Each structure stands twice: as structure tokens, then as C-alpha cells.
Amino acid sequence: MKVLEERIRQEGQILSDTVLKVDSFLNHQVDTGLALEIGKEFGRIFGGRPITKVLTIEASGIQFAMAASIALSVPFVYAKKKKAVTLSEQVYSAPVHSFTRQESYQVCISQKYLGPGDKVLIVDDFLATGAALVGLVDIVREAGAELLGVGCVIEKCFQEGRGLLEEMGVEVHSLARISAMAPGEVHFIENEEI
Ligand code: G4P
Ligand code: NA
Ligand code: NA
Known part of the structure; x- marks a missing residue:
């Protein structure tokens, strides 16, 4: 997604080889116009599938799940993070190590x-x-629901997330795919036309 890549180049702060800060427009202050465009792009990519629900995890997935759910005309649900190990019986849960x-x-x-x-x-x-994301996939399976895909706004391709999800049989689409970065430079992988 070109407009997203441009914003990352202009405003993204590369704090190290692995950490990209996008606080000015994505996940602290939010550019809602861009978020809605991101939702439309997820709608374009996944709209042909019979999706009934968009799922994300608090906090900074929420605005993009909402945008995608608007584009797809379905509700979205966000998973909550709890430290407590005491869980009531009416929840699905999965452990995540951050x-x-x-x-x-x-x-x-x-x-x-x-x-x-x-x-x-x-x-x-x-x-x-x-x-x-692996935790969310586990929850979808525990619920007996069907997973039709995973959409991410920014993918850091040099980390292992996509590989783990694909090993689980999950199809992943990301709107900006970073192959490498260093202070002052970001390299993107071209997405094939979907
Ligand atoms: P993940 O790939 O499944 O997100 O897990 P990971 O443990 O690697 O990441 C932990 C948290 O850090 C996640 O947020 C993730 O979105 C965020 N994160 C990972 N890499 C970057 C990065 O380069 N830049 C920024 N800004 N965030 C990054 P979270 O735990 O879901 O917390 P929240 O911020 O959504 O509340
Ligand atoms: Na997140
Ligand atoms: Na985050």
C-alpha cells in the first residue's frame, strides 16, 4: 500500500535494526483517514470471503479491526489481555509471551x-x-470457528511471525512489508497484485 509506505518513510522512526516507531499516525496518535483507507484495503483483499467477524487484540489493533469491519460490514471483537491466571469458564484464552x-x-x-x-x-x-497472533489463532480454533485469513498493517519480514503462522496453515497479507531497516532507511518488499 503505497500511501502507507510513504508515511512510514516520512514519519517512521527507526529506533534500532528491529524497532520501528509509528506513534505519530498509527498506534499512539491515529490518522483516522489513513486507518479507514487501511480498512478498505483489507476489505478489497479479503472481501471475497464469507467473513462474519473481524478479530484483533487490544490495544493498537483495535482501530484497524474497526476500519476493516466497517469495510466488510461485520462486527469486530478485540481480545483482552489479562495477567490474572484465574479465568471464568465463559472465556476462550491462550497464553502469549511478549x-x-x-x-x-x-x-x-x-x-x-x-x-x-x-x-x-x-x-x-x-x-x-x-x-x-499465534495466540489469537489458537483461540479461533478453540472456539471451533473457521479462520479465513490474517491481515497486518506492517510486517517486519526479518522476524519469524509469518513463518509461524504459515506453518499453522494460515494465509497472511500485510500492507507494508519491511525487508530491512536501519536509522534513516527502510526497505520494502513489493506486494504482488492481489
Ligand atoms: P506480535 O508479533 O504477535 O505482535 O508479538 P511481539 O511480542 O513480537 O510484539 C509485542 C508488541 O510489540 C505487540 O504489541 C506488537 O504489535 C508490538 N511491536 C512489535 N514490533 C514493533 C515495532 O517494530 N514497532 C512498534 N511500534 N510495535 C511493535 P502489543 O503487545 O499487541 O501491544 P499494544 O501496543 O497493541 O498494546
Ligand atoms: Na498489536
Ligand atoms: Na502494538
Whole structure:
């Protein structure tokens, strides 16, 4: 997605070889016009599939899941992160280890809002190590729902997230795919026309 790549070049701050800060337009302050365009692009890519629900994880996946759900005219649900190990019986949950934060937590979704009839698109802001997304895939499977794809706004292709998801049989599309970065430069992989 060209407009997204341009914004990353203009405003992204590369803090190291692996960390990209996009706080000015994606995940702290949010450019809502861009977020809606991102949702439309997910709608274009996944719109041919019979999706009934968009799923994400708090916090910074929410605005893109909402944008995609508007484009697809279906509801979205966001998984909550809980440190507590005490879980009520009415939630699906999966453990996630965050490598960037060096801590583990549970992702939880109420069983009221996901079930065997659902056909799910998972959306998130970053595809990095894939830890959180693998947790969401586990929850979709636990719920007996069908996963029709994963859409990420920014993928760091040099991390292992895509490989983990593809090993699980999941189809992944990302709107900006970074092959390498260093302070002052970002390299993107061209997406094939979908
Ligand atoms: P992930 O690939 O499944 O997201 O897991 P990982 O443990 O690698 O990432 C941990 C958190 O850091 C995630 O946010 C992820 O979106 C975010 N993240 C990973 N790489 C980058 C990066 O280069 N830049 C930025 N800005 N964020 C990155 P989260 O735990 O879901 O937290 P939240 O911010 O959504 O609340
Ligand atoms: Na996220
Ligand atoms: Na994040």
C-alpha cells in the first residue's frame, strides 16, 4: 500500500535494526483517514470471503479491526489481555509471551462473541514475532470457528511471525512489508497484485 509506505518513510522512526516507531499516525496518535483507507484495503483483499467477524487484540489493533469491519460490514471483537491466571469458564484464552516486553499474559475472548458458526479475519497493527497472533489463532480454533485469513498493517519480514503462522496453515497479507531497516532507511518488499 503505497500511501502507507510513504508515511512510514516520512514519519517512521527507526529506533534500532528491529524497532520501528509509528506513534505519530498509527498506534499512539491515529490518522483516522489513513486507518479507514487501511480498512478498505483489507476489505478489497479479503472481501471475497464469507467473513462474519473481524478479530484483533487490544490495544493498537483495535482501530484497524474497526476500519476493516466497517469495510466488510461485520462486527469486530478485540481480545483482552489479562495477567490474572484465574479465568471464568465463559472465556476462550491462550497464553502469549511478549518478546518485546519480556512478560507473559493471557489473551481472552468471551464465548458469547465467537463460536463455531464464525468465519474470522484476524487483523493487527504489527506482524513481528507473531506471538500475539499465534495466540489469537489458537483461540479461533478453540472456539471451533473457521479462520479465513490474517491481515497486518506492517510486517517486519526479518522476524519469524509469518513463518509461524504459515506453518499453522494460515494465509497472511500485510500492507507494508519491511525487508530491512536501519536509522534513516527502510526497505520494502513489493506486494504482488492481489
Ligand atoms: P506480535 O508479533 O504477535 O505482535 O508479538 P511481539 O511480542 O513480537 O510484539 C509485542 C508488541 O510489540 C505487540 O504489541 C506488537 O504489535 C508490538 N511491536 C512489535 N514490533 C514493533 C515495532 O517494530 N514497532 C512498534 N511500534 N510495535 C511493535 P502489543 O503487545 O499487541 O501491544 P499494544 O501496543 O497493541 O498494546
Ligand atoms: Na498489536
Ligand atoms: Na502494538
